Amino acid sequence: MISFSRPPIAWLEDIPSFVDGDKNIDRATVEAFGDEWTRFDSFSDGEIDFVAAEYFDILPAEKLKHFKNAIDVGCGSGRWTRFIAKHVDFVDAVDPSEACLVARRNTADLENVRVSQASVNALPFADRTFDLAICLGVLHHVPNTQEALTSLCKKISFGGTLLLYLYYDLSNRSMPYRLLHRASEIPRKIVARLPHNLKNLSCDLLAMFVYVPLIGLAKLTNALSKNLGQRMPLHYYTNKSWNIIRNDSRDRFGTPLEQRFSQIEIENMLHTAGMSNVHFSSNAPFWHCTAVKS
Ligand SMILES: C[S@@+](CC[C@H](N)C(=O)[O-])C[C@H]1O[C@@H](n2cnc3c(N)ncnc32)[C@H](O)[C@@H]1O
Structure with a gap:
């Protein structure tokens, strides 16, 4: 298990908490998600696998099994943490909202998962720690998406992979x-x-x-x-x-802050964050993509 880069400032039940005045966070949105995931707190493994097939079409099990240390940023209920934990060695799941309590419960039977309360701009890990990062449906809910993405990508090791999903701007629609x-x-x-x-x-x-x-x-x-x-x-x-x-x-x-991006904008943000080899899925949900830390 990877050591934290700084000590927790508090504990939420048995979960270490590192949430301390991150400016790149929309408090009303995080509070809304705390409530949302407390209500939608359980997914069957069958339900998770069914939807995961769409998000992970570009990062299938044969590829996932090669990763050692993964991080799920903005893990919500922990459904994708649960999914990738079947394949990778260890997963750190983080969320700044009370959803981390739900994620903790939903992954309690898994020995290779640790849940922490933290936000993307203040992740309590050394740079270049993870060879896989997933961040699905999160960074369009923060005030400055580029800043958040840059902060997240710093935690990925060279050659490591990011699976990202950001809301699309509907430019491919009628x-x-x-x-x-x-x-x-x-x-x-x-x-x-x-x-x-x-x-x-x-x-x-x-x-x-x-x-x-x-x-x-x-x-x-x-x-x-x-x-x-x-x-x-x-x-x-x-x-x-x-x-x-x-x-x-x-x-x-129910979410106060949402932003939307075109493929070009996402690609540019990823390049600015030090990522290359951006590969978009041509399937919904739009847009989800992988990128490699260069
Ligand atoms: C739409 S949910 C997605 C949850 C999960 N990734 C999934 O797909 O099931 C967005 C999540 O992002 C989290 N979030 C919001 N602001 C964040 C921030 N600044 N840093 C990290 N996570 C954040 C919310 O608490 C919420 O759980």
Whole structure:
């Protein structure tokens, strides 16, 4: 197990905490995630494997098994920590929110996982420690994504790999799709500011009365034409469980800060952070990519 580069400043139950005044953190967003992952706190291994096939299409098990020390930054419930722990030697999972308690519970049966409370700009590890870093759906929720990415990439050893997922800017989508998305920003900005209970109820209602009908329409269109079906809003969810749909509705509408990036922007940010060999998956979720520390 790797030693921390500085001592914890506190303990959250048995979890070492290193969260101390990081400026590149949106406190309302982190608090919202603490609540979200406490609600969506369990995933079956089958459910994890099913969705992991999409994120890890460009980093399959044959490649994962070669890594020794991995870090999962912004681990949330710990679902991807659990997934990669099957393949790599050891995983450090970090999250600044109370989700780390959930991640700890969800990985309690795994001896090769350690969970800590920490944020991306203040990771308590020496530079060039990890030969694999994963950061899925996290850095679009911090105020300065480039700064966060640079800080994370410093912790990767030369030749090490990063698997990154950042929300896409929809530039590969049609105008009606983009307009629909822009319209969804209005409820998002309102719902994200509601108190937790009201926010959770609103997100469930959105899942039921917006997601489900749109997914139904995507399924119907898919049956008529696969090509057209794939271009329908929320097509991504046509094969997802109700649990995932509810969780993602809460993720999308309940989070105060989200940013979106084009492929070129992501590639440029990665180069600035000292990474090369950027490889984007051509499949959803957009955009997820791998890069190598040079
Ligand atoms: C959408 S969730 C993704 C969780 C997990 N990676 C997954 O895909 O299941 C985003 C996570 O990023 C964490 N997060 C937010 N700001 C962060 C920061 N500055 N440093 C590290 N993690 C952060 C949140 O607490 C939350 O758990």
